Amino acid sequence: MSAALxxxxxxxxxxxxxxxxxxxxxxxxxxxxxxxxSVPRIIAEFGPGEGxxxxxxxxxxxxxxxxxxxxxxxxxxxxxxxxFRGDSRISVLNTDAANLPKELAGLGIQYCDYVVSGIPFSTxxxxxxxxxxxxxxxxLAPNAQSAFIIYQVTNELRGHAKLFPRVKSExxxxxxxPMFVTVFYKQALNGASLNGNGKHGx
Numbered sequence: 001m002s003a004a005l006x007x008x009x010x011x012x013x014x015x016x017x018x019x020x021x022x023x024x025x026x027x028x029x030x031x032x033x034x035x036x037x038s039v040p041r042i043i044a045e046f047g048p049g050e051g052x053x054x055x056x057x058x059x060x061x062x063x064x065x066x067x068x069x070x071x072x073x074x075x076x077x078x079x080x081x082x083x084f085r086g087d088s089r090i091s092v093l094n095t096d097a098a099n100l101p102k103e104l105a106g107l108g109i110q111y112c113d114y115v116v117s118g119i120p121f122s123t124x125x126x127x128x129x130x131x132x133x134x135x136x137x138x139x140l141a142p143n144a145q146s147a148f149i150i151y152q153v154t155n156e157l158r159g160h161a162k163l164f165p166r167v168k169s170e171x172x173x174x175x176x177x178p179m180f181v182t183v184f185y186k187q188a189l190n191g192a193s194l195n196g197n198g199k200h201g202x
Contacts, residue, residue, distance in 0.1 A: 026174035040064035047119035111141035
Protein backbone atom coordinates (compact mmCIF):
# COMPACT_ATOMS: atom_id res chain seq x y z
CA MET A 1 0.00 0.00 0.00
CA SER A 2 2.81 2.46 0.87
CA ALA A 3 4.63 1.87 -2.42
CA ALA A 4 1.38 2.39 -4.33
CA LEU A 5 0.80 5.69 -2.53
CA UNK A 6 4.38 6.76 -3.25
CA UNK A 7 3.96 6.03 -6.96
CA UNK A 8 0.64 7.88 -7.05
CA UNK A 9 2.16 11.00 -5.47
CA UNK A 10 5.17 10.79 -7.82
CA UNK A 11 2.83 10.87 -10.83
CA UNK A 12 1.06 13.92 -9.39
CA UNK A 13 4.16 15.83 -8.18
CA UNK A 14 7.29 14.42 -9.86
CA UNK A 15 9.50 17.43 -9.10
CA UNK A 16 8.63 17.21 -5.41
CA UNK A 17 8.55 13.47 -4.77
CA UNK A 18 11.57 12.92 -7.09
CA UNK A 19 11.65 9.13 -7.26
CA UNK A 20 9.28 6.60 -8.78
CA UNK A 21 9.76 3.98 -6.03
CA UNK A 22 10.81 4.07 -2.35
CA UNK A 23 14.48 3.56 -1.46
CA UNK A 24 16.04 0.10 -1.46
CA UNK A 25 16.99 -1.71 1.76
CA UNK A 26 20.67 -1.23 0.90
CA UNK A 27 20.29 2.54 0.52
CA UNK A 28 18.22 2.77 3.71
CA UNK A 29 20.96 0.93 5.62
CA UNK A 30 23.68 3.14 4.11
CA UNK A 31 21.86 6.32 5.15
CA UNK A 32 20.96 5.09 8.65
CA UNK A 33 24.58 4.03 9.14
CA UNK A 34 25.68 7.69 9.03
CA UNK A 35 23.99 8.46 12.39
CA UNK A 36 25.26 7.92 15.91
CA UNK A 37 22.17 6.64 17.73
CA SER A 38 23.96 5.78 20.99
CA VAL A 39 22.53 8.79 22.87
CA PRO A 40 19.34 10.90 22.52
CA ARG A 41 19.32 12.91 19.30
CA ILE A 42 17.16 15.58 17.71
CA ILE A 43 16.65 14.54 14.08
CA ALA A 44 14.82 16.31 11.25
CA GLU A 45 13.91 14.45 8.07
CA PHE A 46 12.98 16.34 4.91
CA GLY A 47 10.73 14.63 2.38
CA PRO A 48 10.16 11.31 4.21
CA GLY A 49 7.58 10.28 1.59
CA GLU A 50 5.91 7.04 2.64
CA GLY A 51 8.39 6.59 5.51
CA UNK A 52 10.88 3.93 4.39
CA UNK A 53 13.90 5.77 5.85
CA UNK A 54 11.81 7.00 8.77
CA UNK A 55 10.98 3.48 9.94
CA UNK A 56 14.66 2.50 10.03
CA UNK A 57 15.62 5.69 11.89
CA UNK A 58 12.89 4.99 14.47
CA UNK A 59 14.01 1.37 14.79
CA UNK A 60 17.59 2.44 15.57
CA UNK A 61 17.24 5.71 17.45
CA UNK A 62 17.57 6.14 21.22
CA UNK A 63 14.24 5.94 23.12
CA UNK A 64 14.64 9.58 24.23
CA UNK A 65 15.30 10.97 20.74
CA UNK A 66 12.95 13.30 18.85
CA UNK A 67 12.16 13.01 15.13
CA UNK A 68 10.62 15.85 13.12
CA UNK A 69 9.22 14.88 9.71
CA UNK A 70 8.90 17.70 7.17
CA UNK A 71 6.58 16.49 4.40
CA UNK A 72 5.19 19.06 1.95
CA UNK A 73 2.77 16.68 0.22
CA UNK A 74 -0.46 16.71 2.30
CA UNK A 75 -1.50 13.16 1.43
CA UNK A 76 1.89 11.74 2.36
CA UNK A 77 1.90 13.84 5.56
CA UNK A 78 -1.46 12.36 6.56
CA UNK A 79 -0.15 8.88 5.77
CA UNK A 80 2.85 9.48 8.06
CA UNK A 81 0.62 10.80 10.87
CA UNK A 82 -1.46 7.64 10.64
CA UNK A 83 1.58 5.33 10.57
CA PHE A 84 3.33 6.91 13.57
CA ARG A 85 0.33 8.16 15.56
CA GLY A 86 1.27 6.05 18.59
CA ASP A 87 4.81 7.42 18.97
CA SER A 88 5.01 10.71 20.91
CA ARG A 89 8.65 11.20 19.85
CA ILE A 90 7.57 11.91 16.27
CA SER A 91 6.13 15.16 14.90
CA VAL A 92 4.80 15.30 11.33
CA LEU A 93 4.96 18.82 9.89
CA ASN A 94 3.15 19.54 6.62
CA THR A 95 5.36 22.51 5.83
CA ASP A 96 8.38 23.60 3.80
CA ALA A 97 11.81 22.43 4.98
CA ALA A 98 12.93 26.09 5.05
CA ASN A 99 10.71 26.50 8.13
CA LEU A 100 13.06 24.29 10.16
CA PRO A 101 14.38 27.09 12.44
CA LYS A 102 10.85 28.35 13.17
CA GLU A 103 9.52 24.85 13.86
CA LEU A 104 12.43 24.06 16.19
CA ALA A 105 11.83 27.29 18.11
CA GLY A 106 8.12 26.50 18.40
CA LEU A 107 8.96 23.14 19.97
CA GLY A 108 11.48 24.69 22.37
CA ILE A 109 14.42 22.97 20.66
CA GLN A 110 17.62 24.92 20.12
CA TYR A 111 19.41 22.63 17.65
CA CYS A 112 19.17 19.44 15.60
CA ASP A 113 21.89 16.85 15.79
CA TYR A 114 21.08 15.56 12.30
CA VAL A 115 19.10 16.65 9.27
CA VAL A 116 18.48 13.94 6.67
CA SER A 117 16.96 14.63 3.27
CA GLY A 118 15.87 12.91 0.11
CA ILE A 119 14.27 15.98 -1.47
CA PRO A 120 15.66 16.74 -4.97
CA PHE A 121 18.04 19.67 -4.43
CA SER A 122 19.19 19.49 -8.07
CA THR A 123 15.76 20.72 -9.25
CA UNK A 124 15.70 23.73 -6.89
CA UNK A 125 16.39 27.28 -7.98
CA UNK A 126 19.90 28.26 -6.83
CA UNK A 127 18.77 30.98 -4.41
CA UNK A 128 16.27 28.72 -2.66
CA UNK A 129 18.83 25.92 -2.49
CA UNK A 130 21.42 28.12 -0.79
CA UNK A 131 18.83 29.66 1.57
CA UNK A 132 17.80 26.17 2.67
CA UNK A 133 21.43 25.16 3.18
CA UNK A 134 21.93 28.20 5.44
CA UNK A 135 18.82 27.27 7.45
CA UNK A 136 20.13 23.73 7.90
CA UNK A 137 23.62 24.88 8.89
CA UNK A 138 22.26 27.35 11.45
CA UNK A 139 19.93 24.71 12.91
CA LEU A 140 22.59 22.05 13.48
CA ALA A 141 24.25 21.81 16.88
CA PRO A 142 27.74 23.40 16.90
CA ASN A 143 29.86 20.26 17.11
CA ALA A 144 31.90 18.11 14.77
CA GLN A 145 29.43 15.21 14.74
CA SER A 146 26.28 17.16 13.80
CA ALA A 147 25.56 16.64 10.13
CA PHE A 148 23.30 17.13 7.14
CA ILE A 149 22.87 13.76 5.41
CA ILE A 150 21.47 13.51 1.88
CA TYR A 151 20.77 10.83 -0.70
CA GLN A 152 20.57 12.22 -4.23
CA VAL A 153 20.83 11.14 -7.87
CA THR A 154 23.55 13.75 -8.46
CA ASN A 155 26.25 15.12 -6.15
CA GLU A 156 25.95 18.70 -7.40
CA LEU A 157 25.02 20.01 -3.93
CA ARG A 158 28.67 19.76 -2.90
CA GLY A 159 29.29 22.79 -5.08
CA HIS A 160 26.81 24.89 -3.11
CA ALA A 161 27.33 23.66 0.46
CA LYS A 162 30.46 25.71 1.19
CA LEU A 163 29.30 26.46 4.75
CA PHE A 164 30.10 22.87 5.72
CA PRO A 165 33.85 22.35 6.30
CA ARG A 166 33.89 18.56 6.07
CA VAL A 167 32.12 16.37 3.50
CA LYS A 168 32.07 12.62 2.84
CA SER A 169 30.33 10.90 -0.09
CA GLU A 170 29.73 7.37 -1.31
CA UNK A 171 27.78 5.95 -4.24
CA UNK A 172 25.05 3.36 -3.75
CA UNK A 173 24.45 1.35 -6.91
CA UNK A 174 21.90 -0.95 -5.25
CA UNK A 175 18.99 1.42 -5.67
CA UNK A 176 16.65 2.57 -8.46
CA UNK A 177 18.03 5.00 -9.43
CA PRO A 178 21.58 4.74 -7.96
CA MET A 179 22.20 7.43 -5.36
CA PHE A 180 25.02 9.44 -3.81
CA VAL A 181 24.93 9.39 -0.01
CA THR A 182 26.69 12.52 1.21
CA VAL A 183 27.34 13.75 4.75
CA PHE A 184 27.97 17.47 5.33
CA TYR A 185 29.40 18.03 8.81
CA LYS A 186 28.66 21.23 10.74
CA GLN A 187 32.22 21.64 11.99
CA ALA A 188 35.71 20.33 11.47
CA LEU A 189 36.91 17.57 13.80
CA ASN A 190 38.37 20.02 16.35
CA GLY A 191 35.03 21.85 16.92
CA ALA A 192 33.41 22.43 20.32
CA SER A 193 30.96 19.80 21.58
CA LEU A 194 27.29 20.52 22.34
CA ASN A 195 24.39 18.13 22.20
CA GLY A 196 21.04 18.67 20.45
CA ASN A 197 19.53 20.45 23.46
CA GLY A 198 22.30 23.05 23.36
CA LYS A 199 24.03 21.57 26.45
CA HIS A 200 27.57 20.32 26.75
CA GLY A 201 27.78 16.56 26.28
CA UNK A 202 28.12 13.67 23.83
